[in-house]
Amino acid sequence: MKFDRNIIPTPSPVSLFTVPEEETFKLENGLQIYHIKKSELPIVLVKVVINSGSKFDPVDKKGTFNLLSMCIDEGAGKFNSLELSEQFDLLGTSFSIHCNSDNIQLTLQTLKENFSKSLELLSKILIEPHLKKEDFEREKRKILTRLQQLKDDPEYLANVSFESILIGSQNSYSFPVLGVEKNIKQIATGEINDSYKNFILPNNSFMVVTGDIDKNELMKVLKQNLSGWQGKSFNNLPKLKNKKDIHKIYIADKKDSVQTEIRTGHHSTGRNSEDYFAKHLLNSTLGGQFTSRINLNLREKHGFTYGAGSNFNYYKDEAYFSVYTSVGIDDTYNALKEIFRELNDIMNGVTTDELNFAKSSIVRKFPSNFETYKHITSNITGKIIFDLPDNYFIKYIENINSISLNNVNKAAIENIFPDQMTTVLVGDKDKLLKQLKSDEFGEVEIYESE
Amino acid sequence: MELLNLKYEKYKLDNGLEVILHQNKNIPLTAVNLWYKVGSAQEKKGKTGIAHLFEHMMFQGSEHVAKEMHFRLIQEAGGSLNGSTSFDRTNYFEKVPSNFLELALWLEADRMGFLLPALDQEKLDNQKKVVYNERLERYDNQPYGLAWELLITNLYNKSHPYSWSTIGFAEDIKSYTLEDVSGFFKKFYSPDNASLVVAGTFDIDKTKSLVEKYFGDIKSGNGVNHLDLTDIKLNETKTIVHKDNVQLERIYLSWLTQKAFDKDDAVLDILSDLLAGSKNARLYKSLVFEKEIAQDVSAFQFSGKYGGHFTIVATAKPEKSLDEIKSEIFKEIEGIKTNGIKPSELKRSKNGIKSSFVFALQNLDTIADHLNLYNFYLNEPSSFAFDLNRYESVGKEEIINVISNYLINPFVELRIIPKNKIS
Numbered sequence: 001m002k003f004d005r006n007i008i009p010t011p012s013p014v015s016l017f018t019v020p021e022e023e024t025f026k027l028e029n030g031l032q033i034y035h036i037k038k039s040e041l042p043i044v045l046v047k048v049v050i051n052s053g054s055k056f057d058p059v060d061k062k063g064t065f066n067l068l069s070m071c072i073d074e075g076a077g078k079f080n081s082l083e084l085s086e087q088f089d090l091l092g093t094s095f096s097i098h099c100n101s102d103n104i105q106l107t108l109q110t111l112k113e114n115f116s117k118s119l120e121l122l123s124k125i126l127i128e129p130h131l132k133k134e135d136f137e138r139e140k141r142k143i144l145t146r147l148q149q150l151k152d153d154p155e156y157l158a159n160v161s162f163e164s165i166l167i168g169s170q171n172s173y174s175f176p177v178l179g180v181e182k183n184i185k186q187i188a189t190g191e192i193n194d195s196y197k198n199f200i201l202p203n204n205s206f207m208v209v210t211g212d213i214d215k216n217e218l219m220k221v222l223k224q225n226l227s228g229w230q231g232k233s234f235n236n237l238p239k240l241k242n243k244k245d246i247h248k249i250y251i252a253d254k255k256d257s258v259q260t261e262i263r264t265g266h267h268s269t270g271r272n273s274e275d276y277f278a279k280h281l282l283n284s285t286l287g288g289q290f291t292s293r294i295n296l297n298l299r300e301k302h303g304f305t306y307g308a309g310s311n312f313n314y315y316k317d318e319a320y321f322s323v324y325t326s327v328g329i330d331d332t333y334n335a336l337k338e339i340f341r342e343l344n345d346i347m348n349g350v351t352t353d354e355l356n357f358a359k360s361s362i363v364r365k366f367p368s369n370f371e372t373y374k375h376i377t378s379n380i381t382g383k384i385i386f387d388l389p390d391n392y393f394i395k396y397i398e399n400i401n402s403i404s405l406n407n408v409n410k411a412a413i414e415n416i417f418p419d420q421m422t423t424v425l426v427g428d429k430d431k432l433l434k435q436l437k438s439d440e441f442g443e444v445e446i447y448e449s450e
Numbered sequence: 451m452e453l454l455n456l457k458y459e460k461y462k463l464d465n466g467l468e469v470i471l472h473q474n475k476n477i478p479l480t481a482v483n484l485w486y487k488v489g490s491a492q493e494k495k496g497k498t499g500i501a502h503l504f505e506h507m508m509f510q511g512s513e514h515v516a517k518e519m520h521f522r523l524i525q526e527a528g529g530s531l532n533g534s535t536s537f538d539r540t541n542y543f544e545k546v547p548s549n550f551l552e553l554a555l556w557l558e559a560d561r562m563g564f565l566l567p568a569l570d571q572e573k574l575d576n577q578k579k580v581v582y583n584e585r586l587e588r589y590d591n592q593p594y595g596l597a598w599e600l601l602i603t604n605l606y607n608k609s610h611p612y613s614w615s616t617i618g619f620a621e622d623i624k625s626y627t628l629e630d631v632s633g634f635f636k637k638f639y640s641p642d643n644a645s646l647v648v649a650g651t652f653d654i655d656k657t658k659s660l661v662e663k664y665f666g667d668i669k670s671g672n673g674v675n676h677l678d679l680t681d682i683k684l685n686e687t688k689t690i691v692h693k694d695n696v697q698l699e700r701i702y703l704s705w706l707t708q709k710a711f712d713k714d715d716a717v718l719d720i721l722s723d724l725l726a727g728s729k730n731a732r733l734y735k736s737l738v739f740e741k742e743i744a745q746d747v748s749a750f751q752f753s754g755k756y757g758g759h760f761t762i763v764a765t766a767k768p769e770k771s772l773d774e775i776k777s778e779i780f781k782e783i784e785g786i787k788t789n790g791i792k793p794s795e796l797k798r799s800k801n802g803i804k805s806s807f808v809f810a811l812q813n814l815d816t817i818a819d820h821l822n823l824y825n826f827y828l829n830e831p832s833s834f835a836f837d838l839n840r841y842e843s844v845g846k847e848e849i850i851n852v853i854s855n856y857l858i859n860p861f862v863e864l865r866i867i868p869k870n871k872i873s
Contacts, residue, residue, distance in 0.1 A: 003663065005514040005560060008523065009552035015478030015651065040476045041453070041811055082739070085729035089798040092805035111805055138742065145745045145767055148697050152593035256695055256869070259583075259591045291521045300518065303579025306587045326587050357526055364528020364547050368479055372812040 017367040019393045020376055022208075023215060027222060029229050030203035034380050035218055036210040038373065042112035044211030045373040046119065048126065049381055052199035053102040054177040055237060055317070061187055063179015067139060068195050069099035074135035077124035081135055084121065093118040101173055102316045102385065104200075109373070112212045116221045123225035131196060136189045147181050154254060154326070154426050158261035161252050161449055162424040166265060166320060168243030173318040202226070204233040206384055210377045240317055242267065245420040249436060250447035253429035260332040260427035264339065264441075265322030266420045271314040271386045277399050278411035279312050284358035285350045285408075286310050286342065286416075287323060291357075293346070294323065297338050304331040304338070312415075316385060321415065329427050333435035336423070340441060343418040349409035363397050454807060454834035458821065459654065465670045466642025469661055470821050470831045472649040474814065480650035482554040483543040483818035484562075485826055487645075488638035490618070491537045491611035491677065491756055499581070499618015500626055500634055502535040506577040507631060508542060509533070513564035517573065520557050527553055535616050538755045539826060545815050548651040552660055558646070559664035562639060566632050574628055582624070585617050593696045594866050597763075601704050604688050605759055605862045611677060612757050640671025645825055649818040679756055682706055687860040693869045698745060701772045702864040703779065704761040707856045710753040711827050714855065716840035717848045718751035718760050723799040724791060724849065725749045725762065725782070730798070732782045733762070743770040743778065755827070760856060772865055787853045790846050803841045807834060 022034040057064045073095070074081040088095045093110040095118075106125065110118040150156045160176045167174035209218060245266040269275070280288075287294040287310025298308040308325030323343070327335040350358075370376050383392050423441055425432055436444050458472040490501045511517040524531045529546035544554040589595040599615045606613035617623075646665070648657055684706050708714045725733045726749040737744035747764040764775050810816050824833035 005556075005564070009556050011527070011547075011549040011553070012551075013549060015548050017478050041808060043808060043812070082730050082735065086794075086798065089728050089730065089802055090794070092801035092803075094802075094805070094809075109805075109809060111808060138739075141742065141767075142745065145698070148768065149593075149745065149765070152696050154591060254695075257591060259586050289525055291518060291525055296518065299580055300576065303576045304583065306580060306584040326583075326591070328583055328586060357522070361525045361528055364526075364550075365530075366528070367477060367547060368528070368530070368545065371477055371479065371814065374812075 020370055022380055025219070027202065027226060029227065030232070031226060031229065032206040033218075033222065034206065034208045034384065035215055036208070036376055036380065037214070038210055038376065039212045042212050043109065043373055044112055044115045044209065044213050045109045045377050046107070046122065047208045047377050047381060048106045048122070048205055049208070049385065050104045050200055050205040051102070051235075052104045052195070052204065053100050054175065054179070055101050055172045055315075056199070056235065057172060057175065057179065061183050061191060062175045063143065063184040064187055064191055064195055065104065066099040066178050067136070067143060067184070067187060068192050069097045069104045070139040070143065071131055071136050071192055072129045072196065072200070073097055073125050074139065075130035075132060077128045079124070080130070084125075087121055088118070091118055095122070099177055101177055115213060119221050120225050123229065126200060126226070127229045129196065131189070131193055133189045136192055140184060140187070143178060144181060144184055147178060147184075150178075154257060154259065154261045157252060157254065158263050158424060158426040161250070161426065161447060162263035162265070162322070164449070165250055165424060165447065166243070166245070166267070166422050167318065168241070170241035170243065171318065172238060172240065173315055197231070198233055198235060201231045201233040202229050204235070208377050208380045210373045210380075237317065245417070246422055247420055247442040249423040249425060249442050249444045251429055251432050251444065252424060252426045252447045252449060254426050255428055257427045258329060259326045260329050260425050260432065261326045262332070262335060262339070262423070262425055263322055263324050264421045264423040265320050266417055266422060268312055268319045268321040268415055270317075270319045272388075275407070275411045275414070278403050278407040279415055281355060281358045281362070281400070281403055282346070282350065282408050282411045282415070283310055283312055284362065285354045286346050289361065293342050294339065297342060298325055298327070298335055302331075302334070302338065304328065304335045314386070329431050332425065332427065332432060336441050340418055343416055343421070346412050346416055347418070349412060350405070352405055355405055355408055359400055359403070362400050366397060451808075451835060451838070453811065454838060456817070456821070456832045456834060458831050460825070460831060463641065463662065463666055465666065465668055466640075467665050467668075468645035468825065470645065470647045470825060471654060471657060472647065472817070472821055472831075473652065473654065474649060474817065475651045478548045478651050479545055479814055480548045480551045480554075480648065480652050481543065481545045481814040481818035482551070482558060483541065483647040483649070483815070483822055484558055485645050485822040486540045486639060487538075487643050487674065487826065488540055489536050489538040490614065490616040491754070492638065493611070493614070496622060497626065497630055498614040498622045499616065500630060501540055502616050502618060503577065503581050503623065503626055504631060504634055505533045505535045505540050506581055507569065507573065508561050508565065510573045510577065511568045512561040513567040515557060515560050515568075520561070523553060523557065529554065536754070537612055537616065541819065541822065543815060543818065551648070551652055551657065555660050555664045559668065562641065562644065562665065563668035565635055565639070569628065569632060571628060574626065574631060578623060578626060581617075582620065585620060585623065589617060594694060594700055596692065596694065597700075597702055597864060597866060600690060600692055600864050601702055601761065601862055604690055604864070605684065605704055605706060606682060606757065610679065610682055610757065612754065637671070638674060641665060641668050642670045643674050645822055647818045647821045647831070649821065650814050677756060682757055684860045684862070687863065689863045689865070691865045691867060694866050696866060696868050698768065699766040699772050699868065700763065700866045701766070701775055702761060702763050703776070703861055704759050704864070705856050705859055705861045707751060707758045707760045708753060709758055710755060712753070712758075714848075714852050715751065715753050715758065717844050717852045718856070720796070720799050720841060720844050721849055721852055722749035722751055722760070723802070724786070724795055727799065727802070730795075732786065733764070733779060736782055737764060737775060737778055741778070743767055744775055776863075783853060783857055787850055791849055796844070796846060800842055800844075804838060807838050
């Protein structure tokens with residue numbers, strides 16, 4: 001067949017895609033339910049999100065809520081820790097608990113036929129966890145060992161030191177979710193029990209159910225199992241103070257490291273800011289994709305790294321912009337130079353081609369963000385956590401398309417501040433100091449973590 | 451389970467390219483997944499890692515596609531893409547909105563048929579640096595990151611192609627020349643050494659003619675000789691101690707076992723789950739939960755076309771000894787061999803595996819890759835139900851048999867211990 005291979009094939013007409021929509025209702029105990037019916041496979045995915053993340057950790061007790069999340073499924077109802085785990089396994093249900101800065105999430109994925117039995121187990125964990133002292137002590141020893149282990153992990157060290165320095169100790173978001181070693185040692189069973197009583201409550205949580213189950217059937221199972229979950233929470237987040245950005249380089253020494261982990265960034269406006277979509281498109285060009293400027297420069301042009309990029313990072317009550325990469329240690333100075341070059345360049349704006357590319361990529365990718373049960377559930381979860389409008393996903397493509405070149409270029413000027421970047425380098429101190437002889441990217445300071 | 455009987459159509463182009471089509475119209479997406487039957491096992495000594503480096507070069511443009519355009523065009527279409535290299539094969543995959551299927555086929559065909567005219571020294575030098583950094587990031591600078599390499603280099607004898615890792619040795623990565631790369635392409639990257647899966651939403655007839663249009667006139671290769679290996683054996687137990695930037699000591703015990711889909715392969719998978727796959731698994735319960743001598747424990751059966759091994763890994767709690775952990779591990783294995791396992795233990799594993807087969811059907815990339823995987827190892831793309839049945843038919847006697855057949859043999863013991871501890 002003769003044809004010209006130089007001609008890029010054009011797409012056939014676009015297929016129709018409708019955003020899966022959730023139905024919402026409230027149980028009598030105050031728990032809000034979001035239900036998305038999806039029936040291609042006999043699967044149900046359930047996620048309970050509880051407003052009880054590590055940002056609520058008391059001062060000097062950093063690590064409390066993560067420990068609660070580790071203890072809460074160590075026995076519940078009539079089952080002890082091992083029996084409870086066995087029950088889930090026998091159903092073939094995967095169950096996990098995860099704590100982050102904002103909340104604790106309990107997730108289960110089950111075959112339809114085992115939905116009600118799995119939900120019964122989940123409800124026992126929410127309503128009747130044992131939180132026994134011996135289980136608590138074991139989990140505490142486990143997390144202390146884990147923290148010791150993480151001292152070897154350059155990526156973890158870079159992320160944790162960067163947030164600690166950037167956000168500052170007056171703001172509870174600056175502490176690692178897993179907690180602080182010397183604090184954890186001081187946490188007692190009583191505090192875990194109190195945190196459970198004050199936080200793990202229906203009006204402080206919501207539940208997303210995605211899968212092959214009817215609304216009526218779902219309501220019946222939920223009423224049967226969750227009616228006993230009662231109580232109200234009145235928790236206020238301690239005041240979060242914002243630290244001023246400091247233009248400095250902090251070196252966290254990791255002797256014998258063959259690479260440098262680089263993080264650099266500054267505070268930014270939150271998830272609900274008006275220019276969110278402009279920032280999203282801006283970052284897509286700067287560092288949000290493989291073909292973004294930062295990765296093409298550091299990886300494809302210079303070969304400094306296996307990968308590099310940038311993000312606007314959003315927590316519920318905190319946000320920052322950052323660039324991340326890891327490079328061969330001898331390339332650290334050159335990599336920093338290229339990162340700052342890209343940051344300064346983006347202030348001059350992006351091109352129409354770049355904007356069109358970013359739009360096209362985001363708009364056309366949209367349906368694939370709803371491919372799996374997990375995708376759908378986490379989209380809904382994000383929408384609720386950040387108080388986004390009900391029709392957020394329905395309006396999404398329209399919102400992206402409405403952004404002009406001016407909007408993006410304004411977003412660059414208003415959201416990227418190269419001379420305010422706080423930089424953290426994790427690597428071999430001596431080799432790094434040799435390369436950083438001037439204050440080109442900020443004054444250099446050696447960082448001693450606690 | 452009817453759900454696992456995936457319908458497909460398989461045929462061959464004149465040039466030898468195998469094509470497998472599977473429709474699944476749940477969402478307007480189409481996955482394109484291409485397996486080349488070449489992995490690090492086909493590499494020569496001194497040039498290890500070239501199959502993986504080559505995977506990188508496949509993204510550097512071809513005669514009709516400029517550097518970076520492969521990424522750019524797929525991303526502009528809203529698709530996702532990647533590739534990966536293992537001992538046995540290299541795969542390349544795109545998932546695109548269905549109306550961009552032709553774009554993905556055009557791109558894959560161009561690098562299958564027309565890669566060499568676009569290859570140059572500058573691209574090679576750049577990707578050698580990227581891959582070298584990948585090695586640093588994912589292996590050398592990772593705690594315990596060299597364990598896999600240390601295990602396989604000691605477990606398989608020097609002439610066995612699984613005795614080096616797919617990333618390759620650092621000095622080898624630096625040594626590749628343009629001749630190495632183009633020689634590798636000519637030998638292995640031809641339609642008769644590949645299979646193409648299209649899965650998702652698409653029109654069958656139209657897709658067949660597009661596949662013919664883009665791939666039909668790419669020339670066949672000269673045929674690839676498959677490796678002829680005699681049975682492998684480890685004659686005596688080896689102990690290796692390696693110092694690394696770690697805080698906690700870790701022990702690895704590894705035995706040579708069976709190839710992928712061989713008689714005992716699935717039994718060994720279940721054994722790994724019985725030992726370490728859950729809180730109630732024998733080793734987890736004993737080492738981590740009750741005695742608290744280990745922080746974590748895991749077990750897995752790795753199997754490929756030319757061999758396999760079964761590995762148990764445990765990290766010691768601070769101040770706890772690897773000797774104690776090791777003796778507990780052998781005690782638990784001996785316990786199963788002597789007293790067998792309870793029906794509930796087997797049920798636990800099997801139910802988890804059954805669910806995971808259903809959960810895996812959510813993702814089009816996973817489905818497409820599995821059609822290729824089953825086609826490669828079993829010559830039957832829709833082997834999901836067959837595969838699940840391998841697990842469901844395992845009985846307790848077979849568990850005891852695999853312990854007697856493999857886990858009493860000589861093994862490799864690797865200990866990774868702290869270079870310097872941080873207080």
